[in-house]
Amino acid sequence: MKKLVFVGAGSMAEAMISGIGASGLLPGEQMWVTNRQDTDRLKTLKQKYGIKATYDCGMLFKDADAVVLAMKPKDAAGAIEEIKPYLSEGMLVISVLAGVSIEAIERAAEKSLAVVRAMPNTSAAIGKSATALAVNSHVREAQKMLxxxxxxxxxxxxxxxxxxLDAVTGLSGSGPAYIYYLVEAMEKSAAEIGLEKQTAKQLIIQTLLGAAEMLTQSDKEPAQLRLEVTSPGGTTEAGITILEQHGVQSAFVSCIKEATAQSKRLGHLLGDQLAAANRPL
Incomplete structure (x- = not known):
């Protein structure tokens, strides 16, 4: 790849620019970025990562191998309308727009395109995203590998x-927020049982890291790992009993199902907006 273009300069675009540059996969000068109007943001990214930025679409897309659609989903219709003359059928389009289908992107661009939809999460900022990818039939194997x-x-x-992808959005796309919500509860409980805030934070973080590593390294199911910590009549059993009484596991299941359903609803809404923006007057 000789040139990668980002349309949108928010946190996800920056995470990708940072990760790609740090890995050596592409040097900064082969990555270009634009946004709607925030020139200060573009200047910051240029200085920090050595990338190139412009509002000249002709220059931006000249000889581009791939373009990343990284604007806010609500801005997708206007952005695609502006850039569609520059999207060629040989160009790879990578979308990180939550809820916007491949069909909606192709329909808005008014041409057949090689499109990859990606659902990363905010942990991309530290190189720890769980990203799901979906491709259409125009994507070549080499492009998928890229x-x-x-x-x-x-x-x-x-x-x-x-x-x-809607299920992925509900599970891992929104997933970091569920973990942060759990940590909030653990911090509140720590304060109520008399632990100093910084000490509690360190203990909570290490507990999460340790549990994640156990899940990574062990071939045991999570339920088995939980049972091995839960001695009859012990402290863990007492705590788990309270969680079960409050239906915490069922609440998490409902939470992820509702987030998945909301992703589907937003997808239909965004698809309709793209279609309306592309409809002749």
Missing amino acids: VQELFNTVGLTTIVEECQ
Whole structure:
């Protein structure tokens, strides 16, 4: 790849630029970025990562191999309308727009395109994203491998069917927020049982890291690992009993199902908005 273009300069674009540059996959001068109007943001990214930035679409897309759609989903219709004259059928389009289908992107661009939809999460900022990728029939095997390489620079990637991306959004896309919510509860409880805030934070973080590493290294199911910590009549059993009484596990299941359903609803809404923006007057 000789040139990678980012349309949108938010946190996800920066995470990818940082990861790709740090990995050596592409040097900064081969990455270009634009946004709607925040020139200060573009200047910051240029200085920090040595990339190039412009509002001249002709210059931006000249000889580009791939473009990453990284604007806010609500801005997708206007952005695609502006750049569609520069999207060629040989160009790879990578979308990180939550809820925007491949079909909607092709329809808005008014041409057949090689499109990869990616669902990373905010942990991409530290190189620990769980990213799911879905591709359409125009994506060549070499292009699919390239996109995997790009997202491997910010974490773990897996290929799924596009119909599964709403579930991925509900599970791992929103997943970091569920963990932070749990940590909030643990911090509140720590304060109430008399632990100093910084001490509690360190203990909570190490506990999460240790549990994650156990899940990574062990071939045992999570339920088995939990049972091995839960001695009859012990402290863990007492705590788990309270969680079960409050239906915490069921609440988490409902949480992820509702987030998945909301992803589907937003997808339909965004698809309708793209279609309306592209409809002749």
